[in-house]
Amino acid sequence: MRWLRGGGISGFVVRRVLLGLLTLFLVSVVVFVATQALGDPARAILGRDATPERLTALQNQLNLDQSLVQQYLNWLGGLLHGDLGDSLAAQLPVSTLLHDRLINSAVLVFCAAVISIPLSIALGSYAALRREKPFDTISTNIMLLLAALPEFVVAVLLVILFATTVFTWLPAISAVPPGTHPWDDPKILILPTLTLILAVAPYVARIMRASMIEVLESDYVEMARLKGLPERTVLRRHALPNAIGPVFQVIAINLAYLAGGIVVVEYVFAYPGIGSALLDAVVNHDIPVVQALAMLIAGVYVVVNLLADVATILVTPRLRTRL
Amino acid sequence: MTGSGRDISTGNEDRRGLWLSSDLSRRQFLIATGTTAMLAGLAACGGDTSTSSSGSSGSPTPGGDFRLGVTGGGAKDIMDGQNIVTKPDQARLVSAFETLLTFDREYQLTTDGLAESVEADNPTQYTIRLRQGIEFQDGKTLTADDVIYSLQRIGTEKYGLTGYAATATMDIANLKKLDERTVRLPLKSPDSTVPNTLASYTFGIVPVGYKNFADSGGDPASQIGTGAYKLKSFTPGQESVSEKNANYWRSGQPYFDTVTITDFDDATAQVNAFLGGQIDAMTDLPAAQVESVKSRGLNVLNSKTGGWVPLCMAIDMPPFDDNRVRQAMRYIVDRDAMIQQIVSGYGFKANDLYAPFDEGYASDLPQRDQDLDRAKSLLKQAGMDGATIDLHTTNGASGMVELATIFASQAEGAGLTINVKNDPNYYGDAYLKLAFSVDFWGTRAYLNQVQQGSLPSSPYNETHWPPKSGEGSNFEDLYNQALAATDTNKRIEIEHQMQQYEYDLGGYIIPFFNNLIDGYAANVAGLEPSKGTLNLDSFGRGFRTIGFSS
Numbered sequence: 001m002r003w004l005r006g007g008g009i010s011g012f013v014v015r016r017v018l019l020g021l022l023t024l025f026l027v028s029v030v031v032f033v034a035t036q037a038l039g040d041p042a043r044a045i046l047g048r049d050a051t052p053e054r055l056t057a058l059q060n061q062l063n064l065d066q067s068l069v070q071q072y073l074n075w076l077g078g079l080l081h082g083d084l085g086d087s088l089a090a091q092l093p094v095s096t097l098l099h100d101r102l103i104n105s106a107v108l109v110f111c112a113a114v115i116s117i118p119l120s121i122a123l124g125s126y127a128a129l130r131r132e133k134p135f136d137t138i139s140t141n142i143m144l145l146l147a148a149l150p151e152f153v154v155a156v157l158l159v160i161l162f163a164t165t166v167f168t169w170l171p172a173i174s175a176v177p178p179g180t181h182p183w184d185d186p187k188i189l190i191l192p193t194l195t196l197i198l199a200v201a202p203y204v205a206r207i208m209r210a211s212m213i214e215v216l217e218s219d220y221v222e223m224a225r226l227k228g229l230p231e232r233t234v235l236r237r238h239a240l241p242n243a244i245g246p247v248f249q250v251i252a253i254n255l256a257y258l259a260g261g262i263v264v265v266e267y268v269f270a271y272p273g274i275g276s277a278l279l280d281a282v283v284n285h286d287i288p289v290v291q292a293l294a295m296l297i298a299g300v301y302v303v304v305n306l307l308a309d310v311a312t313i314l315v316t317p318r319l320r321t322r323l
Numbered sequence: 324m325t326g327s328g329r330d331i332s333t334g335n336e337d338r339r340g341l342w343l344s345s346d347l348s349r350r351q352f353l354i355a356t357g358t359t360a361m362l363a364g365l366a367a368c369g370g371d372t373s374t375s376s377s378g379s380s381g382s383p384t385p386g387g388d389f390r391l392g393v394t395g396g397g398a399k400d401i402m403d404g405q406n407i408v409t410k411p412d413q414a415r416l417v418s419a420f421e422t423l424l425t426f427d428r429e430y431q432l433t434t435d436g437l438a439e440s441v442e443a444d445n446p447t448q449y450t451i452r453l454r455q456g457i458e459f460q461d462g463k464t465l466t467a468d469d470v471i472y473s474l475q476r477i478g479t480e481k482y483g484l485t486g487y488a489a490t491a492t493m494d495i496a497n498l499k500k501l502d503e504r505t506v507r508l509p510l511k512s513p514d515s516t517v518p519n520t521l522a523s524y525t526f527g528i529v530p531v532g533y534k535n536f537a538d539s540g541g542d543p544a545s546q547i548g549t550g551a552y553k554l555k556s557f558t559p560g561q562e563s564v565s566e567k568n569a570n571y572w573r574s575g576q577p578y579f580d581t582v583t584i585t586d587f588d589d590a591t592a593q594v595n596a597f598l599g600g601q602i603d604a605m606t607d608l609p610a611a612q613v614e615s616v617k618s619r620g621l622n623v624l625n626s627k628t629g630g631w632v633p634l635c636m637a638i639d640m641p642p643f644d645d646n647r648v649r650q651a652m653r654y655i656v657d658r659d660a661m662i663q664q665i666v667s668g669y670g671f672k673a674n675d676l677y678a679p680f681d682e683g684y685a686s687d688l689p690q691r692d693q694d695l696d697r698a699k700s701l702l703k704q705a706g707m708d709g710a711t712i713d714l715h716t717t718n719g720a721s722g723m724v725e726l727a728t729i730f731a732s733q734a735e736g737a738g739l740t741i742n743v744k745n746d747p748n749y750y751g752d753a754y755l756k757l758a759f760s761v762d763f764w765g766t767r768a769y770l771n772q773v774q775q776g777s778l779p780s781s782p783y784n785e786t787h788w789p790p791k792s793g794e795g796s797n798f799e800d801l802y803n804q805a806l807a808a809t810d811t812n813k814r815i816e817i818e819h820q821m822q823q824y825e826y827d828l829g830g831y832i833i834p835f836f837n838n839l840i841d842g843y844a845a846n847v848a849g850l851e852p853s854k855g856t857l858n859l860d861s862f863g864r865g866f867r868t869i870g871f872s873s
Contacts, residue, residue: 039748046750089399090559091537097398156591164598172599173592175585178558270585270592272561279588280397280560289398 009320013310020302027298028079031291032072040064041088041285062088075291085288089281094292098277100178102296105266105273107182109258111189112196117251120201124208124247125240131213140209143202151199151261155268158191173270192269196262200254207250211243218242245316252308259300383848383870389579391859392593392602396586400559402536404527404548405477406484410606413524413857414584415557417865418565419460420527420548423451423470424518428853428860430680430766432518437465437528437549441521446513446807451521453504457572459530460553467500472531474498474508485525488775488782492806493517513807515814516770524857551577551867560586571867578849578870597621597842603871604843604850606858610667616842624841624859626852627671629679629766632722634714634730634832635785640758642707646828651701655737656730657693658834665725669838675831676822678769680854682811683818688826698737711740712759717749720763722837727761730832755785766856769818773802777825786830795824848872 042058059065063074078085084094123143127136146154163172174188182189215221216239224234263275270276274293281289313319395410404420407413423438434440440452457465477486478495492514499507510517520526530547536557539545546554549572552565562585567577585602587593590609597605598619608616613623636643636652643649653675662670673679674690702708716727724745731741746753754760762785767775775781777788778799789798801821808814825831841859843850849869850860863869 043748043750087398089397092398092559159595159599164595168599171601172595173601175562175596175601178556178561267588268592270587270596276588277398277560284397284399286398 009310009313012313013306016306016309020306023302024295024298028076028295029072031294031298032075035287035290035294036068039285041287043285075288079295084292087281087286087289089284089286089289094288097289098274098292100176101272101274101277104176104182104271105259105262105275108189108192108196108262108265108271108273109255111193112200112258113255115193116197116201117204119197120204121208121244121247123201124205125212125235125243127205127209128212128216128243129235136209140206143205146198147202147206150264151195152264152268154198155191155195155265158195159268162191175270176272188269188271192265192271195265195268196258199261199265200258203254204247204250208243208247211246212239215239215243241315245312248308248311248315252304256301256304259297259304381848381872383578383868384873385578385580385870387579387871388581388583389604389847389866389869389871390583390585390602391862392585392587392596392605393858394587394590394593394607396560397588398560400557400586402546402554402557402563403484404529404533404535404546405473405486405525406482406535407525410858411563411584411586414606414862415554415563415565416527417524417550417857417862418552418582418584419546419550419554420529421550421865422522422524422526423453423528424522426522426855426861428851428855430854432522436522438521441518443515443517443809444507446515446809447510449508449510449517450501451506451508453506454572455504457549458570459549460547460568460570461530462570463530463547465528465530465549466503467506469528469530470506471498471500472533473526473528476529476533477526486520486523489520489523489526489771491774512803515806515808516768516774519768519771524861550865552579552582555581562586565866573867576867579866582866594842597844600844603847604841604859606839606841608840608842610669610840612842613840620845622843622845622847622850624839624843624850624852625669626839626841626860627854628836628839628856629677629854630764630837630839630856631673631677631833631835632665632720632726632761632763632837633677633785634726634834635757635760635762636830636832637758637785637787638790638828638830639787642705642710642712643758643830645705645707647701647705648707649828649830651698651705651707651737652734653691653832654694654698654701655734655739656691656832656834657733658691660733661726661729661834664729665722666835666837669840670835671838673833673835674826675829675833676826677764677831677833678767678772679836680766681769681818683769683815683822685819685822685826688823693733695736702737702739707739709738709740711742713742713744714759714761715744715746715749715753715757716761717746719750723761723763726834755783757785760785766854769822770802770805773821778802788825788830790828795828798824846871 042055042062042064046055046058063071075085086092087094087097090097123139127139130136159172160166162170170191171188174192176182176188221234221239224238262273263278265271266273266275267279274296277289278293280286281293391414393411393414396412397409399408401408401412402415404416407416422436424441425433425436427433427435437454437457438451439454442450444450451470453465453467453470459465474490474493475495475498476482477484478490478493480487492510492512494509494511497509501507508517527548533547534545536543536546543554543556551568551571553568555564555566557563562583565582567580571577587596590607593605594609594612596602597616598621608623617623634652636649638644638649658672662668662672672690674688676685676688678684699708702710714727714731716723718724727743731743734741762783764772764776776783776785778784790796798821801817805814805817805821808817839858843859847869848871850863853860855861
């Protein structure tokens with residue numbers, strides 16, 4: 001397994017990219033096999049009108065009469081050429097169907113990420129510095145509570161609080177009319193983004209706090225303090241870089257989770273993203289759409305994890321030198 | 324009515340009862356009537372009329388953008404003047420397309436539509452006379468050619484339109500234009516239900532050469548009907564926007580400048596949008612939300628319908644080939660409890676017969692209620708006491724799974740074990756081949772429903788009715804006699820005999836008919852409960868009688 005080592009950071013990245021591709025290939029097989037278990041899409045489309053003649057006609061039209069291996073190869077070939085096939089329910093190319101929804105979801109995840117990550121790092125660090133003082137106790141307990149609440153509940157509570165019952169400041173749902181973009185009416189992004197922030201930030205903040213506490217108790221921080229370095233420098237130069245390594249991993253897991261986990265949030269807010277498209281596709285047994293979205297979400301997982309690993313290695317000299 | 328013909332426009336002698344030939348999609352019907360069992364205490368809406376909550380606002384005035392939220396849609400949404408797949412499709416269809424005849428709010432057939440009369444010249448020939456000077460949304464005058472094209476389009480099997488089965492008796496190929504406004508419709512066999520068929524909303528009149536939205540390359544300008552609103556944009560699964568037809572033929576209507584129909588994945592977001600004022604009306608308000616909506620000063624429209632979710636026993640398959648077993652099952656059902664548990668009180672009791680709004684409905688037959696002792700003794704006679712029976716259902720229409728589960732628990736009282744099998748591939752796989760199953764139906768008139776589900780030739784005959792020999796085996800003959808009956812009383816008499824057979828020997832257990840519950844904002848005027856298949860007073864009578872009050 002010598003090829004698994006050497007080459008420094010670039011060699012590591014190349015190896016991880018190759019492994020990522022292998023992962024995606026295996027995922028594609030699993031996704032394909034799993035979507036077969038959704039059942040016959042021709043039946044799902046026709047419902048009670050599925051007479052044998054209409055069933056056969058539709059199955060031919062959808063190429064469902066070919067062997068599974070042939071169907072898989074057709075699909076994989078299309079995927080490699082960037083052709084995701086046609087949606088069975090909408091009779092439109094999957095790429096057309098998902099294009100706007102993809103942008104909408106990306107906007108939501110981006111907003112949630114750029115706010116929640118710095119916020120939770122700051123919160124976690126500050127709580128570590130104020131360890132066992134009122135700020136730490138209160139914030140830790142609130143974080144624990146939020147982490148325990150499913151985002152569905154958080155979303156509904158936010159709607160009740162800000163949109164329908166207590167106050168009516170914000171829109172209760174976040175419809176994006178076709179042909180417009182979410183940023184045309186930024187108000188609709190507030191509640192979904194807030195829900196996602198509340199879903200993600202507690203985990204990151206808690207890890208940041210734990211990691212920071214560990215680092216603050218370490219010999220080298222004590223050494224730095226004894227050297228007479230200003231506390232600012234101690235924190236910025238010595239504590240933070242060492243504490244943030246494990247946090248990258250948690251951020252990666254949460255970002256990847258966001259890519260799939262926004263399903264629930266999009267559902268509650270009727271936000272036209274990939275989440276509601278995935279839901280609709282599963283209900284309709286719309287296999288090409290399910291496959292495309294499953295591959296997309298798997299791709300996000302692989303890329304985000306790769307980035308997190310690289311970032312972790314870059315901030316951890318111990319790991320860097322072992323490559 | 325006399326043998327010389329039937330003039331719908333003269334009205335009263337031909338009160339045929341209500342019937343929208345139900346054109347609900349098999350999968351989407353009732354999707355969101357919010358029916359899981361809920362807190363007790365919601366009163367059943369009894370009485371003969373449906374109720375709407377108070378606080379209804381003045382009269383409609385012109386202007387405004389009406390935003391309607393509808394559940395049950397998705398990527399498979401379509402726009403077609405004669406076809407629907409999902410519930411939002413129904414709203415879109417009636418906004419742009421109209422029918423020759425119409426049903427009023429009491430389900431009476433009226434000549435309020437595009438035809439000024441539809442007359443039977445003899446039992447196998449109708450003459451359709453169009454109203455003068457009606458124009459399509461693009462200014463083209465409505466003529467006999469459009470009617471012929473429209474009916475022939477529905478009657479062409481390969482298009483797979485919802486109304487196709489109902490054209491079976493029509494001699495579509497020999498439709499004849501008598502003059503610019505008159506069409507002769509010959510029939511292959513006598514069929515007194517033709518006017519009702521022509522009034523069902525999927526019999527929309529489209530211009531010659533019409534193609535649906537998808538086949539027109541997604542061009543909204545291709546969707547030209549005679550209706551109150553003209554399609555401006557449409558994104559399946561998301562929303563459609565329609566603008567007022569300035570050229571509309573009924574003076575003073577419609578009121579709104581635009582109508583926006585938005586899809587919702589589920590009722591939670593839909594109710595939130597409604598409470599938050601982002602939509603002005605919503606379909607299928609969950610029963611649990613009714614009180615909360617009313618307390619905010621929003622209105623609830625509660626309409627009785629003839630929709631039903633039956634338990635179906637195949638009368639030629641064991642153990643249901645023994646009528647004692649069928650009778651026993653019918654005595655097991657606690658109908659009142661089911662109305663509370665499945666539709667939260669929003670429904671009315673049924674008696675194993677369908678088509679409650681048909682003037683021939685056999686309301687004189689004794690109401691069946693739960694009688695477990697009788698059920699047990701019947702089962703014992705049939706040698707079925709303590710037996711185990713499989714009951715098949717699916718998450719198709721709302722209430723289908725709940726009905727099976729609740730029936731299973733009620734059957735324990737008679738010592739039966741009912742295994743509920745929830746099969747996602749139910750339709751298409753085993754459907755119509757099962758001994759004991761659950762299905763769903765919309766509102767229809769009696770003879771139209773018989774044609775759909777209770778004849779050997781019916782497309783959806785779950786109970787394998789009628790019997791092949793003995794009592795009831797002349798059911799199909801009676802049906803044909805009823806279709807040909809030119810005398811209303813005679814027809815009602817025949818229908819009564821048919822229902823007597825179904826009541827005594829049939830395979831349906833029909834516990835209740837469900838209501839439609841919709842919500843609308845305080846400033847929306849012009850909606851009233853109506854006994855139709857479609858939500859929200861048939862979507863504000865095609866969005867033309869509804870408007871914002873000033």
